[in-house]
Structure formats: structure tokens, C-alpha cells
Amino acid sequence: DHAGDMNKLLSIAHPNIGIITNIGISHYEFFKDVEAIEAEKGKMAKALKSNEILIVNSDNQKAYNQKNTSSAKVFSYGLKNSADVKAEVKDTDLQFPFGTTLIFTTASKNILAKINCIGEPHYYAVTAGVAVGEVLNIEADLIVKGLSDYKPSPGRLSIISGIKHSTIIDDSYNASPDSMRQAIQLFDRLEAPIKIAVLGTMRELGALTESSHKEIGEYIASIKPNYLITVAEGGKIISDSAILAGMSSGAVMHFNTSDEAKKTVQDLIEPEALILVKGSQNTVRLEKVVKEIMAEPMRASELLVRQYGDWLK
Helix, strand or coil: CCCCHHHHHHHHCCCCEEEECCCCCCCHHHCCCHHHHHHHHHHHHHHCCCCCEEEEECCCHHHHHHHHCCCCEEEEEECCCCCCEEEEEEEEECCCCCEEEEEEECCCCEEEEEECCCCHHHHHHHHHHHHHHHHCCCCHHHHHHHHHCCCCCCCCCEEEEEHHHCEEEEECCCCCHHHHHHHHHHHHHCCCCCEEEEEECCCCCHHHHHHHHHHHHHHHHHCCCCEEEEEHHHHHHHHHHHHHCCCCHHHEEEECCHHHHHHHHHHHCCCCCEEEEECCCCCCCCHHHHHHHECCHHHHHHHCCCCCHHHHC
16 A cells, blocks of 8 residues: 555565456555556566466456566456456346356356355456466366355445344445445445445545545435435545535435444434445444444454454454
8 A cells, every 4th residue: 555565565475376456546645646556556467477377357457457567477357348257247136145146257168156245346356266266277166166155354345134124235344436436336226215325434545535535425426325424524525525416415414433423324224224334444433333233233243344452442
């Protein structure tokens, strides 16, 4: 997340296989421009030797561009553009506990597999995994078995049961403009009698802070949730922008902290509601809201992020 980080990491552990999943504007605060972020992440591609492997996401142009900077053998993966490993969504189960059947097409085989989650970020993650399996000549049945065991990490588009038979999209681990949009897209796709978006500050955006939060406010307003709850200073920009974009001011509420917001979110939940919780870590800590509204708070240490050590103090 800072210039020079990749040099240090490469000096600790030089990879035989390097994967570049995405290059966006995360951590923009610590770089002079987007090109500097691309250059930093691209150092791994340049470090790989001719007998090593670079795997790149063909649907993210900046990641895909790194194939031109590396002497390694390059494999690509993706869902939209042509790629050495291409994934296609065959079927999606949009009822709890949710799941997706995907078809992966490689040069040597077609693989039909089901994963126990939904959402494009997960599809890209498992497709990158299949690309590694292809590179290592792993048998298809072992790949299918591995994919069946895949589950979201806590706070990363993890869908859990909430109070009053509600459903929570828990994406509280962290947030950037790209991941915020992906979470909102999934939130929009799922049907529910009432939808509540709980959005917090996206940190480390530097000069792009205000414009990025305004864009998210406009975007969330365009999908017309029943309620928008925002948290922390960036959240205020989101809520103000959403109101300017057409959301009723009565449906938008802002709080300075997650502790202040969680009881209001709980009170707004009706049977079968869908709640999206998404924001950066550090002081925003939206997992506190999730803990307040989850159906099984005794499982918080298993299902939520930052349930240990100093985070709990």
C-alpha cells in the first residue's frame, strides 16, 4: 500500500507463480497518481523469470497490461474477455445459503463446479485458482473438490443470517470504490421486501476522497434502497450525495460511529429484510453493526472480522 512495498516483499519471497488480480485506486493516498500504483504492483511481473509463471486478470486492463512487462510465461483468466481460463456463470441460487454453478474452460478441459457463495469478486477469485490448477496440471476432479470447499473469508461478501429472518451481506472487512460498487451490484441483484444499505468511509483515497464518495452516493441512490445508513466522515459525503441524487432525506441517516448506528439499523429491520454492510476498517469498524443484527452473535468469532486482541478493546 506504499511505494517500495513490492521491493521489500519480493526480497522476502520471490514467487514462482505470480497472480495480479486487479489494479485500481486502492491506497491512492500514498501514491502520486494511478500510474504509480500500477507501476508498484507491476514490479512482481517484471521480477518473474522466463521459467516462471505470471497469471493476470484479462478483465482488468491495468492488470492485463502487465503481461507486456514480464519475461515469464503468461496465463490469463477472466469472465468477460477472452482468456486462457474463462469462467461462465451457468446458474445462481439466490436463496439462502446461496450458491453458484460455474463452467471453466481451459485449453485442456471444461470444468463444471459449484461454489457456496455469490458475487463477482468470488467468481474472479476462484477463476484465478483454477488458472493456477491449470498451470500445475491439477486434475479436474481435484479442482472441483477444492472449489466445493471454497467459502468467503469473514467480512468479504460473506452472507450470513440476521435477526427477524433477515439476510446480511457482510462486506465489512474493508472498502475501495471498486469493491463498494461490486457489493452494491450484488445488493441490487438480490430481491427482498425491504433493503437497507449501511455504508462507511472508504479510507486511503487522498485527493480522490470526496469525488469517490460522491459517486458512491449517486450509485446507491440509483438502486433505490428503502434506507441508507452512513457512518464516519466519508459516509456523510455518501449520504449527502445520495439525497442530492434523489433519495428521500427521511430514508437517509448518518452517524459518526458504528456504535451510534447499530441500534438504529436493528430497529429498521423487518422480516426478510436484506442488509448490506460495507466500509473500511480502522476506525469505521462496521462489523460492530453486523454483530448487533446477526442471528447468531455467539458465532461472531467464527463469522466476523477483527474479533480478537486489541480490536475488541
